Amino acid sequence: MTTEEQTPEDKPELKISETPAPRKPKQDRTPENDPGLWRMGRKNFFSYSAWLAFFGFIGISTIGTLRMMFPRILFEPTKKFKVGLPNDYVLGEVSEKYIEKGIWIIREVTGFYALIAICTHLGCTPRWLPTEEKFKCPCHGSGYYKNGVNFEGPTPRPLERASISITEDGEIEVDLSIKFLYEKGEWGKEGSYFGFTA
Numbered sequence: 624m625t626t627e628e629q630t631p632e633d634k635p636e637l638k639i640s641e642t643p644a645p646r647k648p649k650q651d652r653t654p655e656n657d658p659g660l661w662r663m664g665r666k667n668f669f670s671y672s673a674w675l676a677f678f679g680f681i682g683i684s685t686i687g688t689l690r691m692m693f694p695r696i697l698f699e700p701t702k703k704f705k706v707g708l709p710n711d712y713v714l715g716e717v718s719e720k721y722i723e724k725g726i727w728i729i730r731e732v733t734g735f736y737a738l739i740a741i742c743t744h745l746g747c748t749p750r751w752l753p754t755e756e757k758f759k760c761p762c763h764g765s766g767y768y769k770n771g772v773n774f775e776g777p778t779p780r781p782l783e784r785a786s787i788s789i790t791e792d793g794e795i796e797v798d799l800s801i802k803f804l805y806e807k808g809e810w811g812k813e814g815s816y817f818g819f820t821a
């Protein structure tokens with residue numbers, strides 16, 4: 624007899640067990656004790672650690688690159704600057720036009736000099752008192768003549784002068800990085816003064 628000729632009764636009977644093997648319960652802890660998402664095996668732990676290390680590395684590299692693109696540079700104000708034409712200044716006057724840059728420009732009959740507005744006692748900023756024709760420090764009372772020489776108070780020495788010169792285009796230029804000290808005999812040096820008569 625061929626396969627087609629078999630009747631359903633002739634086919635071997637499939638035996639199905641009536642009591643299936645017990646399945647392992649998915650939840651083997653009480654809800655109160657189950658850590659849920661944080662429950663992980665050793666394998667998962669290493670996998671998470673590896674990903675964490677990877678993203679940490681990427682993050683640190685990115686921060687490093689960004690810092691390289693924006694270096695921390697301290698932009699200091701320039702110490703060399705132009706202060707206008709000689710005839711912008713009145714003869715005999717102490718000009719406070721550039722006091723915010725820390726300088727007084729003084730025009731005399733024979734030329735110009737620039738005094739640095741820092742008291743040589745402890746570094747306060749003196750004030751120019753035009754009626755008394757002197758610089759007076761508000762901190763401890765040191766006083767200086769118009770030429771910068773000290774005459775009263777605790778300061779031990781005159782004000783300092785900054786380099787002053789005239790450029791090719793006829794403007795006055797001051798350089799605060801070059802100083803001239805009276806006590807060192809530097810007030811006669813080139814740069815401490817420039818001659819100008821008009």
Ligand code: FES
Nearest residue numbers: 742744745760763
């Ligand atoms: S800081 Fe100017 S007198 Fe002391």
